[in-house]
Amino acid sequence: MAEATHKRSPLADLAAGLAGASVPGRVSLAEEPFLAQIDLRGDAADGGFREAAGGVIGAALPLAPNTVAQGGRLRALWLGPDEWLIVGPEGSEGGIEAGLKAALAGRHVSIVDVSASRTAIAVAGAGAREVLAKGMGLDLHSRAFGPGRSAQAQLARAQVILEQVSGEPRFRLFVRASFAPYLARWLIDATAEYRIAGP
Amino acid sequence: MLLIPCPWCGPRDESEFRYGGEAHIGAPANPGSLSDADWADYLFMRNNPKGWFRERWMHAQGCRRWFNAVRHTVSNEIAAVYRMGEPPPPAPGPGREGET
Numbered sequence: 127m128a129e130a131t132h133k134r135s136p137l138a139d140l141a142a143g144l145a146g147a148s149v150p151g152r153v154s155l156a157e158e159p160f161l162a163q164i165d166l167r168g169d170a171a172d173g174g175f176r177e178a179a180g181g182v183i184g185a186a187l188p189l190a191p192n193t194v195a196q197g198g199r200l201r202a203l204w205l206g207p208d209e210w211l212i213v214g215p216e217g218s219e220g221g222i223e224a225g226l227k228a229a230l231a232g233r234h235v236s237i238v239d240v241s242a243s244r245t246a247i248a249v250a251g252a253g254a255r256e257v258l259a260k261g262m263g264l265d266l267h268s269r270a271f272g273p274g275r276s277a278q279a280q281l282a283r284a285q286v287i288l289e290q291v292s293g294e295p296r297f298r299l300f301v302r303a304s305f306a307p308y309l310a311r312w313l314i315d316a317t318a319e320y321r322i323a324g325p
Numbered sequence: 326m327l328l329i330p331c332p333w334c335g336p337r338d339e340s341e342f343r344y345g346g347e348a349h350i351g352a353p354a355n356p357g358s359l360s361d362a363d364w365a366d367y368l369f370m371r372n373n374p375k376g377w378f379r380e381r382w383m384h385a386q387g388c389r390r391w392f393n394a395v396r397h398t399v400s401n402e403i404a405a406v407y408r409m410g411e412p413p414p415p416a417p418g419p420g421r422e423g424e425t
């Protein structure tokens with residue numbers, strides 16, 4: 127079995143570039159590698175399914191489109207009317223998967239570890255909203271998109287899952303491993319204006 | 326660029342969607358009894374109106390759900406969207422181009 131010593135995140139080569147592009151007080155960029163990600167599908171109309179899944183997550187599954195529920199260390203992102211992404215800290219994927227499989231045994235569900243599918247990039251700071259708006263058609267104004275909101279959309283033509291984690295504001299972008307270097311370089315370019323010394 | 330209202334996610338760029346052609350084409354109940362001409366009609370023949378058209382779209386870059394839309398093929402105006410399994414809304418009035 128491959129051990130953690132061989133793990134290498136999609137943006138390992140760009141860690142210094144992301145850190146160097148960050149401007150204190152304006153915008154910060156950093157990879158959040160190796161987050162646990164479990165794709166869960168099931169019947170949202172089935173109260174037993176919702177209760178069992180919610181028990182593992184520590185919060186009720188979000189039923190409103192493009193919203194997020196936080197339960198302890200885990201977050202549940204709405205991906206569709208019968209689909210959620212359960213996100214946890216690095217290394218927790220096995221426990222989440224086993225917990226869901228045990229709690230949902232015998233039900234018509236799908237539980238798949240997709241942790242290696244996407245990496246995450248944290249975009250935070252006062253300028254974060256403006257940076258993302260350069261490449262997205264979504265309304266990202268704080269009145270329309272705040273903490274607990276998420277969206278599956280395109281950023282600079284790359285498919286991403288976006289969520290606002292906190293009011294700082296702090297966003298998290300999930301992007302497929304093969305698109306991550308492109309998107310990281312796009313973000314470094316999009317934040318260039320903040321690196322010009324002001325008056 | 327069209328702004329298409331996904332019934333789940335709300336208004337999104339056209340680039341996030343995949344087009345699925347005419348809606349409400351039911352699969353034949355008994356395919357074995359169809360003549361070649363009937364089978365070809367089911368597989369290939371579609372209406373192509375100048376006016377309101379019920380058609381399928383899929384929010385490919387978003388929630389990845391199929392849904393139906395009522396779009397005017399001249400003005401691109403979208404009068405309604407509705408989820409799979411929901412009944413089609415009544416036919417809209419004339420479009421902005423004055424077509425029916």
Ligand SMILES: [Zn+2]
Pocket residue numbers: 331332333334335384387388389390
């Ligand atoms: Zn959608």
